[in-house]
Structure formats: structure tokens, C-alpha cells
Amino acid sequence: MVKITFLSNGGKVASAPENSNLLRVSLKEQGGIPFKCGGGLCGTCKCRIEQGLEHTDAIKPKERKHLRPEDFEAGYRMACQTFVLGDVAVSWVVQNGKGVVVDAAGQAVSAAPVGG
């Protein structure tokens, strides 16, 4: 089993079988990673592997449509396209549903970048 820490959800920890899909684990364990399509199209599930990037599988062509090389270097992946092979800790941008970036407690921390 591997350990997945959902940093943007208060550090919630879940365990899952090796080679699990990151978004699927999040859904099953209520990890909280945002998503829409689940199929690599929308880019909503963009997240950052803060620890254990070396425990994720190869970057998929669909991810390259939403993320730049420098994003990958900084640890960004799309959760629905990422499989975890070992322990990881993941963060993402938390929004309040109105495009405003909030912290885990729901307090606004900054406006989301327009068109970013």
C-alpha cells in the first residue's frame, strides 16, 4: 500500500494499493482534489506533487496539453492522469466555487489570476 497525503485538505492521509490513480483515490477517500471530466480533458485536476514526485508514473500526452515543461519540473501533474507507485503528498489550488482562491478554512487569500 502507498500513503497519499492531501495537503490542501488539512493534510488528510489515505492509503491505496500501489499503482492507484490519484484522482480515483481522492474520490474514494474524499481527498478533495478538484475535477470535472476525469478523462484528461478539462485540466481541473491540476495539482502539485509536493513530496514523492519520483513515485508517480510517466507524464501522459494529455497532461502536456494543460501543463508546460516548467510546470512538470515544479511537480505539477493532472490527478486523473497520474498513478502513484509510492508515498506522495499533493496540494492544489482551493477555490470557493466563484473563482476566488481560498485557504483550507474557506477564507479568501487572493483573487484567481484571470486567464492564467
Ligand code: FES
Ligand atoms: S479531471 Fe478533467 S483533466 Fe483531470
